[in-house]
Amino acid sequence: MKKPPVAQVKAQFDNKEKLVAAVKKLATDELWLDRVSEVKGLEKVSNAKLLRLHTVLSAIKKDFGSRAKLIDAILELEKRVKDTGYKTRLEGYPAPRLLDLHGAASRRAKRAAAAAKSAPKKAKAKKKVARSKKAQAKARAA
Numbered sequence: 001m002k003k004p005p006v007a008q009v010k011a012q013f014d015n016k017e018k019l020v021a022a023v024k025k026l027a028t029d030e031l032w033l034d035r036v037s038e039v040k041g042l043e044k045v046s047n048a049k050l051l052r053l054h055t056v057l058s059a060i061k062k063d064f065g066s067r068a069k070l071i072d073a074i075l076e077l078e079k080r081v082k083d084t085g086y087k088t089r090l091e092g093y094p095a096p097r098l099l100d101l102h103g104a105a106s107r108r109a110k111r112a113a114a115a116a117k118s119a120p121k122k123a124k125a126k127k128k129v130a131r132s133k134k135a136q137a138k139a140r141a142a
Contacts, residue, residue: 005046005047005048005051006047009047009050012051016043016047019050020042020050023042023050023053024042026057026058027057030067030068031061031067032067032095033094052096060098067091067095067098070095070099070102071091074090074102075087077102077106077109078108
């Protein structure tokens with residue numbers, strides 16, 4: 001059974017202040033867009049959201065290094081490298097959404113590669129026989 005967010009925070013960071021400090025350390029300009037209320041700040045964000053944000057930002061930093069590289073990876077997976085309009089739209093997305101988009105695009109690419117690999121086997125399949133008598137006569141005539 002999954003632990004509640006408070007227990008996860010205590011297990012990984014000891015308290016919420018340390019978690020907020022860790023998220024602020026990861027939240028540089030090259031990793032995320034600052035959309036947090038200046039009045040409230042990250043201290044008022046729930047533990048679950050902070051844990052998800054920390055996980056996402058650390059995964060982006062480890063796997064890609066920056067948001068720009070993540071966006072380039074998404075564009076390459078979707079084969080839209082030259083599409084500047086799509087790139088500018090992706091630049092406005094928050095980091096968790098970009099990471100989710102990358103995961104979906106990579107799954108689609110794997111499925112397409114597997115389908116392309118198995119496609120020659122399907123081409124060797126039997127030709128479909130017409131079912132009705134009229135269609136069979138028409139097929140023989142052609």
